[in-house]
Amino acid sequence: MPLSDKEKMVALISNGIAVYSLYQERDILPENTTMFDFILKAIPEDLKSELNPELIDEVFEFVSSAHSS
Numbered sequence: 001m002p003l004s005d006k007e008k009m010v011a012l013i014s015n016g017i018a019v020y021s022l023y024q025e026r027d028i029l030p031e032n033t034t035m036f037d038f039i040l041k042a043i044p045e046d047l048k049s050e051l052n053p054e055l056i057d058e059v060f061e062f063v064s065s066a067h068s069s
Contacts, residue, residue: 009043009050013059016042
């Protein structure tokens, strides 16, 4: 069964958060790059209609709480 666009978006956001964190840890992020901007650049154009700040926040919150417990 193929992934829905929303499931693909969640996977991409989660991956974007992980890469952003890794770049931040290694101090190799471009200057003044926010996590939202970083994720926005990583999302393919055909899926951007599914992207919204609330979904990014929700995924970030879930990932953060899952790793802290």
